[in-house]
Amino acid sequence: MRPIAARPRVHALACDVCGRLPHPRRTRLALAKLAAVFPVELALHALVIHWHPSYLVAVLLLTITTTILVIWVVEPSAMRFLGSWLHGPELRDRDRADRAPALWRIRVHVDDRPGQLEALAAHLADREANILTVHVHHLESGVLDELVVATPADITTHDLTAAVTKAGGAKVRVWPASALTLIDGQTKALAVAARVVADSDELPLAIAELLGARYLPNGLEDEASDGTALVLPNEPERPLTFLRPDEPFTPAEIARAHRLLDLAHIVTPRT
Structure with missing residues (x-):
């Protein structure tokens, strides 16, 4: 048999x-x-x-x-x-490939109080989700937690959303992730900054790579409204516009984009 x-x-x-x-x-x-x-x-x-x-x-x-x-x-x-x-x-x-854990990216709004992250980790552990990275973004109303977790292959988006919601999370969003998500944000920002220092003309594409977004040379003209847009002032030239269809930009990502823009202005030769 x-x-x-x-x-x-x-x-x-x-x-x-x-x-x-x-x-x-x-x-x-x-x-x-x-x-x-x-x-x-x-x-x-x-x-x-x-x-x-x-x-x-x-x-x-x-x-x-x-x-x-x-x-x-x-x-x-x-x-x-x-x-x-x-x-x-x-x-x-x-x-081995079938048994490999699936990677997920989770963004959730939680109350800024002691024990909230612990409760979130406990409910994810009930789903056999292993937290690989955590980024905490402080907002005016609460905290935005961004996590990358590894789960068994049979865990679905619904399972993770239910676990995070049960832990007290709100506005939960879950996306499949890849191994590239595990790259440290600071390390990636430094690598992109070195690219801009070497050639300031690389600024739009460098910011797009940093944010995982699409650069729109003509702004939001003739573009679909779905997704999140980020517009960076770039005096005296026209603003730089970026669009990401799935994930909203976090405050930390927006701050990094602004600092990268400042760096490009510093290294650009003055005429």
Whole structure:
């Protein structure tokens, strides 16, 4: 029963376009073919020796029978039977990828009082969410917490939203994140600042990279209204406009963008 249960796992490796499985490693493929062919060759030679046919008949019998059995019957059957072993390394890589934790980015408004972050962490822990980074932004009314968490693959946006809301959070927003989210914000800001110092013309694209937003050279003209826009004054030139469709800009991000703009004005040669 085990080989039958393993087949769907092997077929999961098939290409979505052509349906072919990845080519097995040479050593495993050679051993599988040897295991399939050797018993057939041994049995046929034993029969030929037992019957004592003429030399020509023996050669024809061994050639034709071996070719038909090996190519059309034995080898395909062996490849199916040994599929899990042939593609063992690929299956292990696939299993590790399936078990890899999912990354999520959470933004939530909470009251600025002791124990609020602890309650948030406790309710996320109930969902097996591991908090990787935390940024706290103080607002006029409360606090905006920004978290990056890793969860099991079966945890959904609804699960995280419910856990954060139960902890006392409001205006909860949850997005899938990537490993790039874990890059330290200060380190990224310094790297982008060095880019602006080297060439101040890189300022718009550098700010866009820093914010993870899209630079709009013509402002908000002919642009969809969905998303959050950030307009930075850039005297004497026209303001710099950036648009991010999903996530609103945090106060810390806006402050970094302004400081980067100030840096560009400092390093720009005066005429």
